[in-house]
Amino acid sequence: MTSKNMANKEFISDELLAAYLDGNTSKEETEQVLQALxxxxxxxxxxxxxxxxxxxxxxxxxxxxxxxxxxxxxxxAAISGENICAVLCEIFILHRxxxxxxxxxxxxxxxxxxxxKPEGTPLYCLGNLLAYSGxxxxxxxxxxxxxxxxALKKDNDVVVGVDREKLYAEDVDLEDLTxxxxxxxxxxxxxxxxxxxxxxxxxxxxxxxxxxxxxKESQNYMIQVLQSVEEYEPHPINVDQIPLDGDLEELxxxxxxxxxxxxxxARINEGxxxxxxxxxxxxxxxxxxxxxxLPDNExxxxxxxxxNTIKLVKKLGYDIVKRNQ
Amino acid sequence: xxxxxxxxxxxxxDGCVTEDFFFVKCKPLFCSIMNIVFDYEVEYxxxxxxxxxxxxxxxxxxxxxxxxxxxVYQWLKVLATRFFIKKRAxxxxxxxxxxxxxxxxxxxxxxxxxxxxxxMERLFEAMPTKRYVYVIRRLILEDCEPxxxxxxxxxxxxxxxxxKRRSMAQLTRIALNDIKKYGK
Numbered sequence: 001m002t003s004k005n006m007a008n009k010e011f012i013s014d015e016l017l018a019a020y021l022d023g024n025t026s027k028e029e030t031e032q033v034l035q036a037l038x039x040x041x042x043x044x045x046x047x048x049x050x051x052x053x054x055x056x057x058x059x060x061x062x063x064x065x066x067x068x069x070x071x072x073x074x075x076x077a078a079i080s081g082e083n084i085c086a087v088l089c090e091i092f093i094l095h096r097x098x099x100x101x102x103x104x105x106x107x108x109x110x111x112x113x114x115x116x117k118p119e120g121t122p123l124y125c126l127g128n129l130l131a132y133s134g135x136x137x138x139x140x141x142x143x144x145x146x147x148x149x150x151a152l153k154k155d156n157d158v159v160v161g162v163d164r165e166k167l168y169a170e171d172v173d174l175e176d177l178t179x180x181x182x183x184x185x186x187x188x189x190x191x192x193x194x195x196x197x198x199x200x201x202x203x204x205x206x207x208x209x210x211x212x213x214x215x216k217e218s219q220n221y222m223i224q225v226l227q228s229v230e231e232y233e234p235h236p237i238n239v240d241q242i243p244l245d246g247d248l249e250e251l252x253x254x255x256x257x258x259x260x261x262x263x264x265x266a267r268i269n270e271g272x273x274x275x276x277x278x279x280x281x282x283x284x285x286x287x288x289x290x291x292x293x294l295p296d297n298e299x300x301x302x303x304x305x306x307x308n309t310i311k312l313v314k315k316l317g318y319d320i321v322k323r324n325q
Numbered sequence: 326x327x328x329x330x331x332x333x334x335x336x337x338x339d340g341c342v343t344e345d346f347f348f349v350k351c352k353p354l355f356c357s358i359m360n361i362v363f364d365y366e367v368e369y370x371x372x373x374x375x376x377x378x379x380x381x382x383x384x385x386x387x388x389x390x391x392x393x394x395x396x397v398y399q400w401l402k403v404l405a406t407r408f409f410i411k412k413r414a415x416x417x418x419x420x421x422x423x424x425x426x427x428x429x430x431x432x433x434x435x436x437x438x439x440x441x442x443x444x445m446e447r448l449f450e451a452m453p454t455k456r457y458v459y460v461i462r463r464l465i466l467e468d469c470e471p472x473x474x475x476x477x478x479x480x481x482x483x484x485x486x487x488x489k490r491r492s493m494a495q496l497t498r499i500a501l502n503d504i505k506k507y508g509k
Binding site: 014015016017018019020021022023024025026027030031034037038042044045046047048049050051052053054190191205207209210213 | 354357358361362387390391392394395396399400402403404406407410445448453454460461464465466468486489490491492493494495497498500501502504
């Protein structure tokens with residue numbers, strides 16, 4: 001038999017390969033695919049790509065329609081029970097950095113400041129205790145595994161929001177949501193090392209594919225504890241894809257003007273007044289004029305801020321509805 | 326919409342189904358595949374239109390022959406991946422003046438030992454998630470019904486479907502790493 005004939009005989013059809021990936025092949029067929037995989041570079045590439053795009057297969061149930069994604073800001077980063085996973089992650093970081101802490105005091109502080117709610121810690125409050133302890137905490141949605149990798153390389157601590165059940169194969173995953181926080185301590189080959197305060201052993205290795213699956217539910221939300229403030233890079237939430245209908249665009253100008261008035265009122269209360277040029281000693285500012293008198297470039301600044309704020313509200317999952325007159 | 330409805334709509338060239346499923350829902354998938362296959366900039370719309378023509382050629386024979394052994398989405402992923410890889414080879418051949426890849430057969434890699442059995446037990450041993458090994462063992466090696474296994478594991482069949490796919494992904498990843506490591 002020539003190698004060409006052998007190869008044809010062993011060619012794996014699209015149907016069979018897809019069935020294999022979905023786990024619907026018999027023992028013989030599974031062995032046939034694995035056998036062919038050894039010899040066929042083309043098949044190796046196809047399967048490698050299939051694994052890399054596994055994410056899409058998981059995130060896209062066919063019976064749902066695409067809509068603008070909403071980031072899970074208010075889902076609590078906790079599992080049922082104590083719901084203090086985020087706090088425990090932050091304590092773990094303080095401990096790792098050999099900083100003094102009092103667990104009870106931190107828990108009480110988180111509760112008092114409403115960062116820790118009965119259902120857990122909202123994602124946007126992750127890292128507040130660390131910031132309160134004097135550390136520089138940077139937050140980011142839409143992060144990548146490379147972002148985590150680079151943060152760890154700089155020896156920064158990283159906490160991510162995850163769907164806990166997706167981390168562990170033995171757990172039943174009843175719904176897709178962010179319900180847990182873990183600290184990522186290391187990434188190597190296809191494994192991610194995490195600290196999970198609710199899973200013994202507390203430090204464990206998770207296959208990369210499972211980690212990515214679990215992490216994506218928080219819209220790849222991560223916080224990192226910076227070594228110094230110089231490392232800070234702003235990462236505003238991307239709202240480019242959020243459409244605004246006519247009514248909301250009208251709001252933009254009103255919000256822009258009001259934001260200017262709020263800013264001006266606060267400055268005046270602090271003793272600032274109008275001056276042709278900014279003078280921090282005399283507390284004078286040329287922008288302390290009515291919005292209508294602002295130069296266009298200043299108005300534009302307020303408009304962009306208003307525009308992005310309205311879009312952010314939508315992206316965070318809220319709708320702005322005008323009451324009937 | 327069920328897979329049957331999607332396939333039927335595609336075969337009948339139903340505008341809504343074709344647009345909604347093929348051109349909208351599958352867009353992130355096609356983009357991901359293209360990003361991996363091509364390391365240079367390609368025209369997304371052009372390639373996806375070509376893929377669509379390929380899918381529909383000979384009166385949509387590929388769709389008509391689809392046996393629903395997987396989700397239609399998984400099947401389309403495999404089909405699209407192979408199509409884009411062929412397309413890339415053709416682009417390279419055109420640039421270098423060689424014959425089109427289409428006329429070539431899938432040949433075994435030179436020097437590979439196809440007679441050596443892939444030791445599934447060895448792969449299972451290397452899989453970090455033993456629950457996945459169990460699922461593959463029960464479903465594939467022992468031919469257990471998914472409903473029965475789902476009951477046994479106290480999970481829904483929909484949940485089992487996800488675990489099963491992740492299990493196969495881990496098995497395949499281990500197999501690919503094994504090939505990379507030992508050159509087999």
